[in-house]
Amino acid sequence: MQPTVLPVGGATLFCISTDRFKSEYFSLRFTLPLCAKTAQQNALLTAVLGRGTERYPTKLALNRHLDELYSTAISTRNQRIGDMQSIGFSADFLGARYVGGESGLLPEVISTIAELLYRPAREGELLRSDYVESEKNNLRDAIRASINNPRSYALAKCRKLLCGGEPFALSLIGEEETVSDITAATMTARLRALLRDATPTFFYVGSTAPTRVAALITEYFPPFVGTSVPYTAIVKKGTGAPLSGEEEMPLCQGKLSIGFRTDVSLNHRLAPAMLMLNEIYGGSPASKLFLNVRERRSLCYHCSSSVDLYKGVLFANAGMTPENRGITEEAMLEEFAALAAGKITDTEFEAAQRSLDHSYRQIFDNPAVLSDFYAGRALIGNTDTVESFRAAVGAVTKEDVIEAAEHIRKGATFFLKGTLDKEEGEE
């Protein structure tokens, strides 16, 4: 299932023509430099735009319109990709066969997304100030709520230590102090700059022919005149002494996050081997972290790793009784050292290879993940298909994994120490 790629009004459309799903998927994404000044405004902008359009000026009217479109869901996007920020909208809606018409709900979905961007609810020339103020409050709440999830809090702190000073370390929703400076004028200027300077990528999965989808986009969107912002990511193996940080919170558990950096990006020849390294280390229930640190040593319930090769970072995370922090960290690093030294059994290696192969085959069942695979790779000039990448993972050898391990180095550790004593936690 390869996407058809079409130019459309200065932008790019990826289309996967299929009738295997009952629902369809359409998305638009802008990829922008991730910088402190604009990241927060970009995040806020999608929220403000989602409040209403000229045709549906309130959240109530807009939501009822989406209900009438057989419960179409339009979600906002705000993600990190390398040192860039990807924002936009995606829609999940019932397929044409259930709603009738040549292209079913697609024309109305494309029209609604175009309205969010080009005909948002305004007062005069500006975006509505009451919506901006209301979304500023919601954004403040979201920033403060980072403490509600200790695991992601610890991970974010580790990311900041690991990539300090680089865009990747920035929060995608910014810091609380800068929210109050934002006004309706700032937001309107940000929207204008976005439409002027950036070019979106569209992705569609459904039964409508690609040329028809392209025609619909041309019908509802004005031509895009902006140039594509060049993709950037600082991908490097860490140097210098690893950094460490610790904070306390009134929790029962401690949350440990260990960050590694690598100079292997998705475009590097060792990329499949680096993904294998992560899989063997902590990427699956057959990994070293799961089987040895959790199952055999009984130190944690949660112990795993994840890798991001757009940036070249790997994080290993675990939750444990605070007094077991030392022994757990040691165990996690011992497993990494064993891996790097080539202590990989055939069983571990083959399980990791099959597990990764399964993950890539599964992509075909999920339009959103499929869109991330192709749109993400297009951004970095990578021409892999799901099939070719699967083949590359299948060709990785143990020697490749050991070589990949030479390209990765621990750069930071963050520990969120739970301060509730055992009894309090058990009550």
Next chain:
Amino acid sequence: MNRPIEIFTSDLLGEVYYRTVHESGLPIYIFPKKMATAHALFAVNYGSVDNAPDRKGHTPFPDGIAHFLEHKLFSNEDGSDSFERFSSFGADANAYTSHTRTVYLFSATDRFDESLAELIDFVTHPYFTPESVAKEQGIIGEEIRMCRDNPYDRCYYNMLEGLYQEHPVKTEICGSIRSIAEITDQTLYDCYRAHYRPENMALVVCGDVTVEQILSVADAHLPKSGIKPVAEESTLQEPDGVAHSRVVTCGQVAKPIFSIGVKDVNIPADPLERARRDAGMAILSEMLFSESGELYNRLFDSRLISPEFSADFAITKGFGFLQISGEADDPDAVLSQILAYIGEQKKNGLSREDFERCRRVEFAEYIKGFDSPEEIANTLLAFVFDDAELFAYADILRGMEFSYIESLFNEFFKPCRFTLSIVKPQKEIQKEGE
């Protein structure tokens, strides 16, 4: 082997699934679907609530045993771990325990039959030792601590403790560190024998598979007959009223979070009626509490709630409740507004137009649920264990009458059945104590 196979078809969805019963008594459901991933569930109709105290107040097993069993079954007599075996086939295995069931599962894009054989083998061959139980107490202890640190879990369980006076649904699925300390290899064997009976279980498969393929693996790996002890019916009586109308605790949250529970005290014994009530409550919740409703927009515009606000209805044979959750500076004010809105609606009457819109939403969501083998398998299992039929739900939605929703609305929302659970930031609790 010849055996009766029932066929269920849906013209609306263009889907079909099959049901048969293995000679051991195990019901098997096969939902062929041409997708890359196939999903299999081997489930036991046994969850945390099936541990109600007897007349003398003794619970049959320590709390948390269903979940403990779920963890321990992955260990095999030869010292291997089934997770490793699944991985060797490239399958992604997992398991979960809910209030009402224990489910072992895997998804695979290759070598499906070998994984299915492993699923059947490990679930039907328990092996526990004192040493492995002790080791698991450590792992589950950490899971319990992790849940304690999760304010949303705290808010949910406190809501259940507020809603229920007797029913074991109020007991945490994982149990407590104290209760799991009482679990031994012997209690696990006893519990296994009491509940892991084929006729109390189900095998559900959805994916690019055939009926013959699944039955061939099942025949080769399932025992010929199951153990059939007499299951004891619980004599538990849950009073209509709630245990506590307000439960407040503190946690690691920036702003108070809340869960408002409304207890269902009229659970139909008839499965079809129960499914109708479930569909009716889904439509009613959509009408009253969704982002397309007046109430949400009123609360949101007046800044009483944060954008994330949801309402979900759950119903099984033994219990049912509506949960309305969100984040608010003043959850008590949110509850007052909800009660006032319900009062207004009772006085002015529900809107027929809203009903039609929300029924359409539910219908669309039902159809969209048939794109994922995982979702299909899990939904089918929920219907199976509730003695209901998956495709009949579309007919229930089609045939839903406005008058039924009106009567449901008038009967369901009684103030004495509400509980408000709040998790406040630590500093607010300190302020209140000053």
